[in-house]
Amino acid sequence: MDKKLKVSSNPHVRDGMSTRGIMLAVIIALMPATIFGVINFGYHALLVILVSVGFSVLSEFVMCKILKKPVSVGDCSAIVTGLLLALNLPASFPLWMTALGACFAIVVVKMLFGGLGQNFMNPALGARCFLVISFAKYMTNFTTDVYTGPTPLAIVKAGGEVNIFDMVIGRTAGTIGETSMIAIVLGACFLIALGIIDLKIPGSYIVSFVIFILLFSKRGFDLNYICAQLAGGGLMLGAFFMATDYVTRPITKKGQYVFGILLGILTGVFRIFGPGAEGVSFAIILGNLLVPLIEKITLPKAFGKGGENSL
Amino acid sequence: MFTFHGGIHPYDGKDISKDKPIVDYQPKGLMVYPLSQHIGAPAEPVVEIGEHVLVGQLIAKETGFVSSPIYSSVSGTVKAIEPRRIITGDHVKAIVIENDGAYDTVEFTPHPDYTKLSREEIVSLIQKAGIVGMGGAGFPTHVKVSPKEPDKIEYIIANCAECEPYLTSDYRIMIETPEKLVEGLRIELSLFNNARGILAVEDNKPDCIKILKELTKNDDKITVIGLKTKYPQGSERHLIFATTKRAINSSMLPADAGCIVNNVDTICSIYQAVVEGKPLLHRIVTVTGDCVKNPQNFRIPIGTNYHELIDEAGGFIKEPEKIVSGGPMMGFAIFDLDVPATKTSSALLCLSKDQISSAKETACINCGRCVEVCPGRVVPSKLADFAQNGNREMFEKYNGMECCECGCCSYICPAKRYLTQSIKSMRRMILADRKKGGK
Numbered sequence: 047m048d049k050k051l052k053v054s055s056n057p058h059v060r061d062g063m064s065t066r067g068i069m070l071a072v073i074i075a076l077m078p079a080t081i082f083g084v085i086n087f088g089y090h091a092l093l094v095i096l097v098s099v100g101f102s103v104l105s106e107f108v109m110c111k112i113l114k115k116p117v118s119v120g121d122c123s124a125i126v127t128g129l130l131l132a133l134n135l136p137a138s139f140p141l142w143m144t145a146l147g148a149c150f151a152i153v154v155v156k157m158l159f160g161g162l163g164q165n166f167m168n169p170a171l172g173a174r175c176f177l178v179i180s181f182a183k184y185m186t187n188f189t190t191d192v193y194t195g196p197t198p199l200a201i202v203k204a205g206g207e208v209n210i211f212d213m214v215i216g217r218t219a220g221t222i223g224e225t226s227m228i229a230i231v232l233g234a235c236f237l238i239a240l241g242i243i244d245l246k247i248p249g250s251y252i253v254s255f256v257i258f259i260l261l262f263s264k265r266g267f268d269l270n271y272i273c274a275q276l277a278g279g280g281l282m283l284g285a286f287f288m289a290t291d292y293v294t295r296p297i298t299k300k301g302q303y304v305f306g307i308l309l310g311i312l313t314g315v316f317r318i319f320g321p322g323a324e325g326v327s328f329a330i331i332l333g334n335l336l337v338p339l340i341e342k343i344t345l346p347k348a349f350g351k352g353g354e355n356s357l
Numbered sequence: 358m359f360t361f362h363g364g365i366h367p368y369d370g371k372d373i374s375k376d377k378p379i380v381d382y383q384p385k386g387l388m389v390y391p392l393s394q395h396i397g398a399p400a401e402p403v404v405e406i407g408e409h410v411l412v413g414q415l416i417a418k419e420t421g422f423v424s425s426p427i428y429s430s431v432s433g434t435v436k437a438i439e440p441r442r443i444i445t446g447d448h449v450k451a452i453v454i455e456n457d458g459a460y461d462t463v464e465f466t467p468h469p470d471y472t473k474l475s476r477e478e479i480v481s482l483i484q485k486a487g488i489v490g491m492g493g494a495g496f497p498t499h500v501k502v503s504p505k506e507p508d509k510i511e512y513i514i515a516n517c518a519e520c521e522p523y524l525t526s527d528y529r530i531m532i533e534t535p536e537k538l539v540e541g542l543r544i545e546l547s548l549f550n551n552a553r554g555i556l557a558v559e560d561n562k563p564d565c566i567k568i569l570k571e572l573t574k575n576d577d578k579i580t581v582i583g584l585k586t587k588y589p590q591g592s593e594r595h596l597i598f599a600t601t602k603r604a605i606n607s608s609m610l611p612a613d614a615g616c617i618v619n620n621v622d623t624i625c626s627i628y629q630a631v632v633e634g635k636p637l638l639h640r641i642v643t644v645t646g647d648c649v650k651n652p653q654n655f656r657i658p659i660g661t662n663y664h665e666l667i668d669e670a671g672g673f674i675k676e677p678e679k680i681v682s683g684g685p686m687m688g689f690a691i692f693d694l695d696v697p698a699t700k701t702s703s704a705l706l707c708l709s710k711d712q713i714s715s716a717k718e719t720a721c722i723n724c725g726r727c728v729e730v731c732p733g734r735v736v737p738s739k740l741a742d743f744a745q746n747g748n749r750e751m752f753e754k755y756n757g758m759e760c761c762e763c764g765c766c767s768y769i770c771p772a773k774r775y776l777t778q779s780i781k782s783m784r785r786m787i788l789a790d791r792k793k794g795g796k
Contacts, residue, residue, distance in 0.1 A: 057764030348759035350606025
């Protein structure tokens with residue numbers, strides 16, 4: 047033996063999954079919704095996506111340099127943030143505003159709080175809310191060459207009927223990535239199959255949301271309305287891809303159910319009682335802020351202290 | 358299903374050595390017997406330099422109740438009594454014996470019919486034989502079988518899980534000499550009025566389950582239980598839970614749940630101590646890993662040098678990057694092969710690739726995998742943060758002391774954080790302080 051042996055404290059083996067691997071899987075899972083968005087809305091949607099991803103990665107790189115931290119773009123988390131932000135923007139959104147939003151997501155929401163793992167709210171959603179407040183007119187302009195009418199959610203809020211089939215496929219007005227329920231669920235199934243996300247948060251979110259609108263929408267059991275609420279707006283994208291964001295959801299299992307139910311209720315409140323038709327991003331952001339509290343009250347009991355039987 | 362919540366499924370590597378029958382190895386080189394091969398007070402030498410000793414001769418006696426004697430496993434001359442390096446890298450006082458290769462043996466007094474012995478006689482035989490927990494902890498067995506209230510012991514669990522990857526020594530014992538295991542368990546059962554025996558085997562060893570069931574089919578005091586295959590199924594507290602649904606926390610003893618847990622090799626040693634009258638001289642060691650030419654299971658005299666074992670297994674076919682004494686989850690990485698096998702050495706694992714030094718630690722992304730797999734039901738990522746920040750108060754508040762140090766969190770972490778390692782360091786500090794404070 048010529049080389050010296052390596053020593054370290056046990057355990058001496060590691061699982062193959064890495065942070066980068068998880069991020070790459072999320073990017074792959076977002077591809078159906080992304081590709082559908084580009085096909086549905088045309089080339090400007092593609093530009094928005096490229097600008098958003100590009101500026102996310104660039105601003106993370108620059109911030110790492112300024113803060114003299116090791117460059118962390120290799121973990122691909124900035125790509126996920128940029129992609130999620132773009133999928134939450136209208137296809138006709140101006141590119142300079144997109145770039146500004148991407149920089150806000152990375153610089154303000156993520157890097158100023160300490161980078162990956164330290165942000166207290168989902169960077170993409172934080173930036174989306176920043177853009178809604180700053181450029182409300184552009185953020186709610188869903189008119190493109192293809193679609194001119196209001197979004198399906200706005201139609202049902204006004205009491206109208208919508209074509210559910212079109213909504214499931216995604217042939218409606220809306221943000222780039224939110225319209226196609228089928229594309230989003232396809233990507234989510236991929237993540238569930240890989241064990242990267244599970245149904246604790248999306249399941250409790252969607253179920254509690256349905257119960258809430260059944261109770262408070264004053265529509266009774268109106269199937270068209272319920273399906274429109276489920277397939278419309280950012281619910282599917284939010285429930286499967288943003289409420290499940292590791293960093294900003296509770297780490298405890300019980301806490302994840304609490305978080306999901308809370309999001310369902312908040313989304314219901316915003317959609318039914320709020321001024322706008324949409325409420326998913328605000329619900330998730332508000333939920334993000336309550337995560338430390340939720341974790342504190344749902345701390346698991348240890349094995350041998352009553353926690354041995356709990357899942 | 359007999360199991361617990363949490364746990365992981367690492368690559369088990371057992372196929373490398375599981376079909377290799379146990380080979381008796383007779384060492385030729387120097388034998389080293391560290392005086393502390395167990396939990397408790399170190400033993401005290403009773404031989405002098407230059408003295409000739411025989412196989413089975415007492416060379417160091419116990420120095421208290423929680424202590425254990427040591428016997429020479431070869432015949433030869435005592436060459437030195439001096440500090441020697443052991444697997445942890447420490448130097449520990451040890452007796453060094455020059456092996457004459459003759460294997461002249463003292464006469465043992467067998468007790469073919471152990472039922473004629475009293476409880477005290479059996480416990481004394483176990484104590485005198487120097488038997489300790491051979492699964493790795495090294496807790497003196499006679500202490501385990503002497504609880505305060507023997508009548509409250511309801512289960513004696515033979516830990517046949519062997520959940521640690523790569524290890525096949527217990528498996529080979531169950532295949533080759535299962536009757537010794539079952540008889541050993543019966544001897545232990547005879548010490549307690551209300552106890553039943555459980556042979557708890559992971560269900561990746563269906564052949565063992567079949568053999569043990571066949572051997573115990575007419576014995577209504579012993580049941581064979583197939584456990585779900587999962588690491589750390591053989592952890593004492595989790596094994597008790599899996600088999601009896603009783604959960605004990607870190608400040609309780611198995612006896613508090615009416616249980617005593619013993620490892621396979623330990624129970625076989627009890628059989629040998631009582632029926633054959635032989636002290637603990639040998640143990641089974643799996644020499645394995647992708648660097649070893651002929652991975653094998655050896656029965657070796659305790660005190661054998663690791664170098665000799667590697668040579669006997671054909672040497673290295675690849676340059677090892679890491680050598681572990683024990684399994685990959687709980688074992689010690691050693692930097693020098695010139696150390697002796699002790700009563701608790703279960704394996705010598707030689708890996709050509711060290712997965713730890715090649716992985717870079719990155720930021721926690723709060724993914725929750727550590728919480729998912731933690732058998733202690735704590736939140737390892739937060740405990741590691743508290744440990745790294747020296748926040749002892751929060752560490753204890755978040756049940757840091759309930760960690761069993763199994764390593765599942767470090768194994769699963771996608772950010773490759775040193776979770777177990779941080780938590781372990783903090784636990785050791787707190788335990789040391791408690792000891793100092795006399796609490």
